[in-house]
């Protein structure tokens with residue numbers, strides 16, 4: 001890149017929030033670029049979360065997060081349907097395990113109403129155990145939240161980026177912004193791959209958003225990474241539950257939950273640990289043992305099931321209990337930081353809110369000639385018809401009939417598509433997030449060589 005690279009808007013960070021903003025800006029006649037230091041989109045916190053599309057029933061009433069989660073739930077539910085992002089409305093049951101938690105259940109329902117979500121309601125213990133017969137004994141009360149859903153977090157960022165790129169937004173990966181200065185007309189961003197100028201800058205840098213915010217001359221918040229470790233159980237565990245099993249949340253954390261995944265597995269987690277290192281996504285023996293202890297009470301039979309994988313993600317927590325979104329009109333700078341535990345759900349609403357703010361702050365929002373086209377993402381949902389069983393697809397292209405990952409039943413045709421997509425996989429992790437290949441119980445032990453060979457041959 002050279003100084004000739006001049007943009008109307010630069011978005012720093014191509015996680016689920018940055019790509020959602022890129023997609024939103026794609027509707028306007030603007031020269032926009034999304035930058036990320038990683039080599040794929042959605043590689044920060046956006047790739048390692050609990051994958052729940054929240055209703056916002058337990059957010060802080062009156063907060064920006066509450067409003068954006070509620071709106072984001074609505075927008076992403078509709079978008080997932082159009083873009084073919086795997087989504088299942090399983091509903092959730094929030095379970096009280098002691099008398100102190102049981103007395104708080106009415107408050108949970110009241111808070112939910114204050115958040116504009118009216119469908120949360122108490123159920124009897126009889127109803128609870130009828131719905132979830134494998135639930136541990138001793139529950140003392142429960143609330144049902146019918147619209148909590150599970151979603152594919154990987155396809156979400158990729159779909160947003162694909163739509164933005166299709167409508168002319170540039171995507172530059174493997175590019176880190178290292179310094180920021182300003183002259184009379186524009187921001188000058190120094191990066192690991194040259195410099196660029198821009199009228200407006202959006203800081204959507206997740207765990208690095210406060211550090212960048214300092215470079216823009218602001219210091220409203222400091223990110224304090226909060227690690228969440230999770231365990232993925234094999235698909236054999238899936239019949240143990242029908243909905244998301246939630247604990248009674250506290251001010252600090254939503255607590256440890258058990259949830260199905262759209263790929264047919266079961267997730268247990270996350271922990272909530274303050275860690276000093278912004279890259280510390282290690283799983284630990286203490287963390288994993290703590291999760292098993294929690295599962296012993298919630299869903300005892302889960303303990304006997306096979307573990308497929310463990311992972312950890314870092315929430316961009318701050319000293320404030322709300323998102324840190326500010327548009328500095330005169331400076332042409334928008335900071336979108338502190339998007340802690342609900343950014344996947346709220347992503348489209350955050351984008352709408354930020355772009356509206358930039359428009360009010362002077363960014364010209366003249367509509368482009370064409371509406372961006374919604375992409376059609378590969379079918380990753382376990383409950384839907386996948387490529388290997390779709391006779392029409394196989395008749396048209398036999399590569400969809402040739403399975404190379406047997407645990408997840410991923411075909412040669414799907415891996416090929418991932419390598420040739422508008423936002424393509426550039427490594428085996430990218431293939432995994434686009435197809436599920438190597439994501440199953442063998443974790444690539446049997447199929448890794450075949451997937452790598454296809455990756456190498458393009």
Ligand SMILES: Cc1cc2nc3c(=O)[nH]c(=O)nc-3n(C[C@H](O)[C@H](O)[C@H](O)COP(=O)(O)OP(=O)(O)OC[C@H]3O[C@@H](n4cnc5c(N)ncnc54)[C@H](O)[C@@H]3O)c2cc1C
Pocket residue numbers: 012013014015016017018035036037038042043044045046047048049050051052053054175176177178204205206207208209212226227228229270312313314315339340341342343344345346
């Ligand atoms: C354990 C856990 C569970 C969660 N569960 C849920 C859930 O169930 N539902 C839900 O809605 N949300 C959940 N979340 C929250 C959600 O994952 C986040 O809110 C969301 O992913 C934040 O997205 P982001 O784009 O802001 O950040 P990120 O995905 O971290 O993206 C920021 C990007 O900025 C890039 N970057 C940083 N600095 C620079 C720089 N200087 N130059 C270039 N690039 C830079 C990074 O590489 C990164 O890709 C969970 C989070 C965790 C950790």
